[in-house]
Amino acid sequence: xxxxxxxxxxxxxxxxxxxxxxxxxxxxxxxxxxxxxxxxxxxxxxxxxxxxxxxxxxxxxxxxxxxxxxxxxxxxxxxxxxxxxxxxxxxxxxxxxxxxxxxxxxxxxxxxxxxxx
Numbered sequence: 001x002x003x004x005x006x007x008x009x010x011x012x013x014x015x016x017x018x019x020x021x022x023x024x025x026x027x028x029x030x031x032x033x034x035x036x037x038x039x040x041x042x043x044x045x046x047x048x049x050x051x052x053x054x055x056x057x058x059x060x061x062x063x064x065x066x067x068x069x070x071x072x073x074x075x076x077x078x079x080x081x082x083x084x085x086x087x088x089x090x091x092x093x094x095x096x097x098x099x100x101x102x103x104x105x106x107x108x109x110x111x112x113x114x115x116x117x
Contacts (some may be wrong), residue, residue: 006086009073010101015072015110018046028071031055031063031096033085034103042115052081060085060092072096075116078104083104100110 009017020026030044033052042050048066055063063072072094074082082098089096099105106113 004087005098006074006083006090007097008079008083008086009066010100011095011105011109013093014073014075014099014106018044029067030073030075030091030094031082032075034076038117041117042107044075044103044106044114049066050084054060055085060088060094060105063089064092067094070095073099075099075106076102078102081088081106 012028017026017028020029029042030047032043032049033055034045035051036049039049050063063080070085072089074086074089074096076082079098079100079102086096086098103114104116107116
């Protein structure tokens with residue numbers, strides 16, 4: 001059976017939701033599933049970091065507890081790993097969406113000071 005892609009949100013939507021969260025008008029989790037060395041190159045503020053392999057190892061249990069009913073927006077470099085993570089979380093009943101284009105799209109469309117690699 002072929003995997004069904006997770007719902008996607010744009011980096012523009014993420015940007016808007018981050019602004020709303022900063023103003024106390026939204027509550028959600030940004031989950032970064034990249035490797036630790038990638039975070040040293042580029043990262044967004046106020047994200048939860050759990051590498052994809054760790055998330056897969058526990059089948060998303062830790063994230064499901066952390067989410068506690070909140071939306072989870074999943075980030076990686078370009079969108080592939082985050083889609084896989086969002087699918088795992090959705091199977092666990094978490095409202096998870098893939099951030100389309102990942103940190104590369106964020107750098108290209110929202111904040112060019114975020115390094116690309």
